[in-house]
Amino acid sequence: MREFMTGNHAVAHAVKLCRTPLIAAYPITPQTPIYEKLSEWESSGLLQGIMMRTESEHSAMASCIAASLTGVRTFTATSSQGLALMHEMLHFAAGCRAPIVMANVNRLLAAPWGFWADQLDSLSQRDTGWIQFYCENGQEALDSVIQAYKIAEQVFLPVMICLEAFFVSHFMEPVEIPAQEEVDRFLPPLNLPHRFDIEKPGFLVPVVSSDLYRKYRQMMQRAMDSVKTVAAQVDDEFKTTFGRSYGIIEPILVEDAEVLLVTAGSMTSTARMAIQTLREKGYPVGLLKIRLFRPFPVEALQQTITGKKKIVVIDRNCSIGSGGIFCQELRAALIHSPDPPFVYNYLAGIGGTDVTPDTIGKIALDAIRRVDPADESIWWVDV
Amino acid sequence: MIEIKFKGRGGQGVVVASELLGRAFFIEGKFPQCFSLFGSERRGAPVIGFLRVDEKPILLKCQIYQPDQLILFDLSLVEEKEVIEELKPGGTLLINTDQGIEAFKNWRQFKIGLIDGRPIARGAGVEGALNTTLLGAYAALTHEVRKETLIEVVRRMIPIKTESNIKALQTAYDRVRIYESLS
Structure with a gap:
């Protein structure tokens, strides 16, 4: 019902x-x-x-x-x-x-x-x-x-x-x-x-x-x-x-993606819309939802991410002194990958700030434009 | 998808209005999504209600910035310019006011509904909350939802003063003054 x-x-x-x-x-x-x-x-x-x-x-x-x-x-x-x-x-x-x-x-x-x-x-x-x-x-x-x-x-x-x-x-x-x-x-x-x-x-x-x-x-x-x-x-x-299932992780339009957004929780829904728009504009962006965080699904993530150039983890949390926690865990999971990707961390939605499809689109474009890796987390504020 | 924003003050029934309308859309087979923003839960504080409705499930998990329809419970909360910037071109505005259309000459690019909600609600025996009154006016103004569905929702969801609320809804449905957009 x-x-x-x-x-x-x-x-x-x-x-x-x-x-x-x-x-x-x-x-x-x-x-x-x-x-x-x-x-x-x-x-x-x-x-x-x-x-x-x-x-x-x-x-x-x-x-x-x-x-x-x-x-x-x-x-x-x-x-x-x-x-x-x-x-x-x-x-x-x-x-x-x-x-x-x-x-x-x-x-x-x-x-x-x-x-x-x-x-x-x-x-x-x-x-x-x-x-x-x-x-x-x-x-x-x-x-x-x-x-x-x-x-x-x-x-x-x-x-x-x-x-x-x-x-x-x-x-x-x-x-x-x-x-x-x-x-x-x-x-x-x-x-x-x-x-x-x-x-x-x-x-x-x-x-x-x-x-x-x-x-x-x-x-x-x-x-x-x-x-x-x-x-x-x-x-x-x-x-x-x-008749419903979610997986421990969910890859969305991942296969032909060069840039992969990673989200957890409600932001994933909004990101589903954002990547459609990005695709229509010709950007090869995919999405990976992490549903199970403990235990961290290392093997499943490694398999999905192999061969990708850029990973963009958007975290609605910040471990002060380190950065986004999903990103920390993901970086650790990928350390032994052959040809590991650049993993960028964007902090968005902290403290309930609003994350719109436009926010996610802008984050993706910012990451696409970057040439060098970045260790530090990027505090994202929509302009 | 239609995006609707409700603006009012705590105690006017803004949150309940968005939930009742959401439920009415749901009964009519649509996929609504409603939520509210309030700084502090107290009477008089500004409250914003949001409602989206579509023929398919809605994925957005964020606020509404450019609504198709704006429902103003309390004019003292909005600036003239703000409404023009916020409401989508071709949008619809429902205003709770005792003023005539001449007071809103700078908003005539929108379709406007005017309703003097307080005396209608009071006359029907409803004190304070204007939700059912404004929803009656909304149904007549937009035809997005059937009046009968709204009445069914009120019967189901409002256990106290049910008949008074239905009377307020019905009266506002009949009395709302509708002005088509001038552009």
């Missing part, structure tokens, strides 16, 4: 369809509509699970970890400062191999204060052991939450579904809501190990020797590596059932 709704409400629908029994959350703009919608359904009896209204995001994540270890599906949603406050527990969730699913609405981090789109909040959690997906629109956010449970419950790692403030969270668009029976078939009743027995409470995170710690970390890394394959399989299965 197709309905007209925001990205936030699309996420809430996904959580309801996944029959998540435990949702623990704390409201924060611009994620709050997810929390409110789930609360509304809880009070009207439409939600199968319960909402735990915790006193902070740190507690919300702690609750999700505990519940997950009793063998049930869990969900939380947050943004920006809330995610930052969760930081310590994010490490615990991944280390405990708890298959929690979280939606993070990408909002800038203070200071100064604001509510606008910026991916730095989730990207700065990249080393916590969470799988991360970046979504282009509400439909993809809904579908990715459903896929996330299937992936998390196979590899025993938590998943963060990222959608940008405003451009996804608050954009109302037609969204296809899958039928409950289909989601039930795709996500059969859960049979996770019960690692925590509430009848016999105990401490789950003992002190270990250095050797054991290293082994656990290595197992986590191996599980994380397997996500590249598992996520692609789950996406294929999803397509069979629901």
Whole structure:
């Protein structure tokens, strides 16, 4: 059934369809509509699970970890400062191999204060052991939450579904809501190990020797590596059932392109329009969308990028002192390529500033005109 | 694709207006996309609503700079020159005002609809929000959406004072003064 709704409400629908029994959350703009919608359904009896209204995001994540270890599906949603406050527990969730699913609405981090789109909040959690997906629109956010449970419950790692403030969270668009029976078939009743027995409470995170710690970390890394394959399989299965798929990366008009734009999240949609215009004007420009960020799909990217002359990564985030984070990761992935391309980094859309097809077109032309490589990130301001 | 921009103040129903109209387009089988910009969520603060509608899914994920249609809830928020620069040539302007067409002689290159929304809304029993009133006027001015669809959306989405809102919509539909473009 197709309905007209925001990205936030699309996420809430996904959580309801996944029959998540435990949702623990704390409201924060611009994620709050997810929390409110789930609360509304809880009070009207439409939600199968319960909402735990915790006193902070740190507690919300702690609750999700505990519940997950009793063998049930869990969900939380947050943004920006809330995610930052969760930081310590994010490490615990991944280390405990708890298959929690979280939606993070990408909002800038203070200071100064604001509510606008910026991916730095989730990207700065990249080393916590969470799988991360970046979504282009509400439909993809809904579908990715459903896929996330299937992936998390196979590899025993938590998943963060990222959608940008405003451009996804608050954009109302037609969204296809899958039928409950289909989601039930795709996500059969859960049979996770019960690692925590509430009848016999105990401490789950003992002190270990250095050797054991290293082994656990290595197992986590191996599980994380397997996500590249598992996520692609789950996406294929999803397509069979629901008719939609996204890939872990998506190449668009890449084959005959000499210059490749790289984007993640909502900017990708706008870039799809921009490259059409550039093509009509005769510029050999293609587009590559990165959907899966953790684990970073190194092999898939290497294959797609081989033979290209210029890569133009547009980042809606900046690691101060380094630059755009998608660009950092991509440069590292390409270091052993034969005849590596020039990789340019443009910072655009930071703090929710608007990125139009024209912005992207101008960035592409700027990169096409450049003769020399550039190590530093280019702060793009439309003129 | 049609791009519509709504300008008003917090409390006038700008955000809800764009959502109601978006939903009406959706019911009529179109692909709408709507969103809003507000600096701070409080009464009186300037609010901008955006609505795009097309026969196919819309890929743009950015603001609207040159709308085809501009709906002004509050004239005090716009400069005469700004409207001329912003609105697409051949565009349509819906203005909530108690003034006559002579006050807008420099905008006559556009198709204009004038509606004195406040007394209409108040007369129908709606205080504050002008969204349903202006949407009634919009339907008569542009014929982009059917009045009946808008009424259906109001019934579905506005649980309080539903009939008053429908009355305001209907009255504005009948009373909007329409002036074709002079160019």
